[in-house]
Amino acid sequence: MRIMIVGAGIGGTILANRLARLLAPELQRGEVDVVVLSASPRHLYQPGLLHLALGQTTVDALYRDQRTLLDPRIALLIDEVVAFAPDSKQVRGASGNAYSYDWLVIATGSRVTPEEVPGLAENAHGFYTEAAALRLAQALQAFDGGRVVVTTGVPHKCPMAPLELTFLLQDLFVRRGIAPRVDLLYTYPIGRLHSIEAVAEWARIEFARRGVRSATYFNIASVDGATRTVHSEEGLSVDYDLLIAIPPHRGAEAIERSGLGPRGWVPTHRRLLSMQGRDDVFVLGDTTNLPVSKAGSTARFQAEVIAANLASRVRGGGDTHGYDGKVLCFIETSRDRATYAAFNYAEPPRPHAPSRAMHMAKTFYHRLYWSSLRGFP
Template sequence: MAQEVVVLGGGVGGTVVANQLARAVAGQIDAGEVRLTQISASAHHVYQPLYLYMAFDQANPAEGRRPQASLLDPHVGLITASAERVDREQRDVVLAGGRRVHYDYLVLATGSRPAPEQVPGLQEGGHWFYTEEGALRLRDALLAFTGGRVVLVVGVPHKCPVAPLEFTFMLDEWLRGRGLRDQTELTYTYPIGRLHSLEPVARWAEPVMAQRGIRTETFFNVERVDPQARTVVGAEGTTLPYDLLVAIPPHSGQKVILDSGIGDKGGWVPTDRHTLQMVGDDHIYVCGDTTNLPISKAGSTAHFEADVIAANLASRLQGGHGSARYDGKVVCFIETGLSKATYVAFDYENPPQPKEPSALLHHMKLAYNRMYWLTSAGVL
């Protein structure tokens, strides 16, 4: 009987795992010894980093979307369906409607979900660029903006930890370009006592904010929004008035994780930081935003983790031990405006060191946005 590998999730992590594993065990799949299936709730793959550009009317939704089937190696079977539950006793994934898909090895790569509903008043009073609809709504609000108070608030946890900085720096330049910066008070808030969770990034960002006249407010954990009064209230007691409120909503894990009883209370799956196996289950690997690892929830994280998971699954399917280890590697470009960017690369042992921003790094980020389709499909 074929060994069954199921990859749950067709985003960054799930797609890279499936394609790399397909190539590594193609012979076994052709011989009927291994079957590789991906289950994904959506028939489309979405490249989420483009939402940032959509908010500034610099990208449109069609550029960020491709049919999932077009990205997968022909050795991967795709089931487009929403999973409701993982039955670890039977080793089945239970789909909406009751169909069961059996696994010998399962990769959980269901990602994370922005949860603006966790902050009272935010859905009525705020904007965000963490969903396609949200980015388009924010784009319209920005195009109609004529000056006033813009406040950015950051919920935790959230994916793409550098996005709040990128949005703020891009907005600063965008407002200057439209002649609106002098009429705008721009305030960047952050939940802890510095400007970013990564300390070297916080140190780097501080003078940049000061040079650009961006107000900062640390220890601001957004508690509630009053859409009528147009104020946002932090848990620490500060109240900030706004004309335009932009939020990075807090995120949670997916419902399927919570309903399967395999996540913590936020819906994140306890994961070994090196092997990427689910703690206490040798048959399950966890990839990308789905883990509970205290590292950046980012596409690059998902990609580097996927390399390790695919290598270990290929090894185990071929009688090996699967001993490759993830070292915490993350690489992120950070837009510092509309025409320059910096980047950081770090891992469990080596902290990030932002480089001098340059036009070249900005163009590299834009180039990666296009190359993404080739890297996820495994062409590059």
Template sequence: MKQAVILGGGTAGTMMANHLNKKLDEKSWQLTVVDETNNHYYQPGFLFLPFGKYSEKDVMKKREKFLPKTIAYILAKIEKISPEKNEVYLSGGKVLTYDLLIIATGNDIAPELVKGIDNGWRENIFDFYTFDGAVSLRNKLKTFKGGKMVVHMTEMPIKCPVAPIEFALLADEFFHKQGIRDQVEIEYVTPLPKAFPKPSFAEKVHELYEQKNIRLVTGFALAEIDGTNNQMVGKDGSRLDYDLLVTVPPNKGSEVIARSGMGNARNYVAADPHTLQAKNYDNIFVVGDASDIPTSKAGSTAHFSAEILAENIEHWVNGKPMTAAFDGHANCYIESGFNKALLIDFNYDHDPMPGTFPLPKVGPFKLMEETTINHLGKMAFKQIYWRMLLKGIPMPTVPPNMKQSGKQMPDLQEK
């Protein structure tokens, strides 16, 4: 029997497992998922934990609940991949041999890459990209009575690049409801020339920040953190003060990629941006945040690309050309506070643009607009994630590649 191995049981790995469980012949293929822990996190929910909008039970469940019994699930640390031997080495000395390997080892924060961050870490310097970080920040916000809160992104790429933007907007709402907004200065600091990499949406963010009295600092390249004086130090020597720093440290892929010699400097595996096949290995594919493809490292990208990859793998195992092509599709609801949100939908070739989603004229969601129904869509997404997407159930009317219909852009025709 041939062996298909998926490394990583997070969003991308679980989705792929469920897609392939329906496509691979169980008499010919054994499908195995490997992960180090049995906790599956709804990572978009980390944004809401610090503000008390979600609790721990909203964002954490056991991985095994989402994997069919026909899939072998191994709970072990992945020590190394040997693509030359088609082998994966696990903790305890176990060796897996594969005919097909799917790397879904994800992406995580690397605070150790920031000089000085340990002086104040989890005291007045926090992240919210990890479960522990979000819970610690929630505890801090309960006692924060005022001062300067800086929301900071160190560099790109990061997982879910809209999340820090959202955090500043939700903090504005939170402090208003606490009755201390006039005692809190909120500042958003980014190394980018604008608040977001896509210029069309960046302008919307700038407008919102101005309306909500959130100071925007662009082009700030962090050199180190001076925790003794509560200052961020720029590479040009400039300094920014903070009382509470909510930072997104550099991101990088899994250390197993480094140990295996398969990635770039930040442990991302080179993959064809359309087929998702690893560029240097014919029987290896990469999905989710583990790859170097030039699109958003977000759950929606994992969801859409997994559908494309499942189709390509079905062709690949049957010796047929891989005709499905991922277009870099990503869409994101952006919470703006007070029960409103925006929505963006984009891909490799097209920036976010106004329009309706997912249906032309009907919507019901509005692209690039701040609406209550967009907020309801964001809130509903948690259940869609747990009940549909993880199980490999496609969303009706939302195909993996970006629909052009409903979007207001001169070079796009209604379809």
């Protein structure tokens, strides 16, 4: 009996290690094997990319060998998935190999697609890849004043990233002594500063306190690099000296290519996390089409549910756990202060005033990330 997990990000890694513990007797007897199929032998700590862009960490600190993060009983295969064939219970890799399974977990994450917006890829900075974060770091080092525009495409992973970026930029400019020469403008696609109303209201108060300007109903339509102007679908045009974008995201190309879901988001049962219409396929993390934040904590909480239900199914039982939409996101507001937003399907978040204590809690989480993938603490 084979459980195949496609994707070795935070969700896929935690799920594999949890299954290794829950199914230890079956693995020992050779009745079950758990296989992780990853496109890369290295694991990237994605939240660290923002800190790389701000000059607060190094590239080497963001990576670990994926094999060292997995329980020895888990098989790791390196191959990029190019197609899913659920009717034949197979996954095809770029190598040409076909991998069979009894149960499949799709944890392929999301990808940025700046090319969807004319001029965005060529003229805007970002931080969702290592290369983009390094380029932004160089641009910020050279920046000495002018208008900085932060623009956001939807959907995107890490729901607090646009706010965190804006707060940390403002803090950086203050620390460098150039804040009086900087006009920092935050834009957002809907009529408030965040998709979650309570977070938007909290951010409005923080922006006012810190002198950050904002523009809502700003859906980016195009960027003119020659005139350094960003245009919105609503008809607003804004000049910039430095443009930083959170690009729109899509799911994995293999999902779109296989027809599993529009724009790469797989239709998913909101509690059981199974693919709609398939009892043998689960969906984890960014890959789902669920109305929850695409965040690392989301994948972590979902992995616990899927692991419990898969272990029960292997032993002939039924589903024992359900996902309640739980998400927990830290929001850094400066180098020494942070807050958080915790919420689920039924309960909205209630962000508190940023504090040093919460910043210490987030720093502690950063340091524990690698051990937490293995299930500790």
